[in-house]
Amino acid sequence: MSHPSAMRIFLKTIVARAYPRFVAAYRNRAWLITETLLPLVGTIAMIYVYRALHAPARFLGFVVLGGVLLAFWQNVIWAMATQFFWDRGAGNLELFAMAPTSLAAILLGMALGGAYVSLTRAATILLVASVLFGVSYSLSGLLPALGVFVLTISALYCLGMLLASLFLFYQREAWQLADAMQEPIYFLSGFYFPVRSLGAVVGGVGSLIPLTLGLDAIRQLILPGTPQFIPLSVEVLAVVAQIIAYAALSQISLRYLERQARQDARLILRST
């Protein structure tokens, strides 16, 4: 009997891990509601803040686009970074470790499935918020903006893979840590205001998160009048560099932390 090649196993693992997420995108209605409404409610609250301040219309667009990417960030935090933590609690992580495949393939499958799930939620947020509040966009920048969006999401999920391996080392505090990566990141990434307003230092630190530069680039392309943080071409190059850097770092980190986790018996350590 011939054995499947390593590449075939790798690819089949990606598909197998992504599959439950594709299916769950519509089957789990409880999650469908929270994953869509949570970012939407936050977006609506911020839109009303700008309305109360009589802000120009393009600021509503800033918030809506921030809300769209917020759905991805929440997915990365709760369904990528903390996923191995949940898997360990449910007893799946030890099965993953025993299976004749790599954790990297499992993470890639998670990322693929997670990106699809978030895309469905983000599209709803974009549509509902734009129609409700009459937000319009420049169509001429739409195609390049879509390109930047794909790059940004790729970099974001590479960061998610890196965080997932780091979270292998957390116990009960994983939940709180993920919780703490919400408003501080919304602030640092300029989800609700132009990134330029943060200044060079804070904006520079925030740029370590791919959403910051990606969001600013998308805004520059489809919301004319967006104050420029750094030139668009530099932002795109930086996001591409982040894809490479975070992908490489996640693989190094995963290998190291998996070995450590095996030594410390953390792959089977229940935290509750």
Add this chain to the structure above:
Amino acid sequence: MSTAIRQWRGFKAATRLGWQISSNWTQPLVFVLYSVLRPLSAAFILVVMYRVISGGGANTAAYLAFLVSGVAFWSFVQYGFAGLSNGIAEDRGEYKMLKYVYTSPAHFYVYLLGRGLAQLASAVASALIVLIVATIALGLPINPLHINYPLLLAASSLALLAVIGLAMAFGVLLLQARDAHGYGELGSGVLYVISGAIFPISVLPGILATIASLSPLVYWMESIRRSLLGSQAIRMFPSLSDGDVLLRLLVTTAATLILAHLVFSWADRTARQKGLIDMETNW
């Protein structure tokens, strides 16, 4: 042993349990940092948004104080509402101990009140630190010597009763769901929009503004700002006196508690009938 002592012991145990669950995952200093990180960041977001629009000109302190006070005190709703309602689901799904609480001598209300108060202890620290940091950093017109403490305490006590009542009802209602992850946060997010915490409710469209005006949280926010800022407070209800605002808070709190009791009773009865108290939820 008298009933009162039994209930008091149950209340103490529930408060201690709630505090341990929410705080003993780390060192006290890290816990304090964690408690203030989110509200402080939320305040910074609003400050930047306001500065972007106002251009950082003069006379911005009053509106900044409006925003910061709303965010600071919102921690009470965030912790009290989302924390408690999630806690009920966690007691069932994660810790699998809800059935033992039901069978213990303490009344379920007493247990939940204790759990809720433990959550609010974190909120007090969070609100204080956000107010102190923001007042110093932004030069807000908040003077500790000029705060109307009786109004602040009376309004906050009433509002917190309403928040805990709402959280109890919502939490027991969530027992109907197999998977209630994120619903506590969603509930508090909806309350955020209609509470006047970060913008005056007059900005909301008609029906939402009407619903908001029936919520005790709006009058609580108004009372907080009046007590902290005095005459410099930006008012959502300029035609109402402090007493009128407090009276409205009292009435809406009473109505909220009655409604919460009805919802709680129905949800509790249904959960018992359907055997949901010890349901396995694949946590």
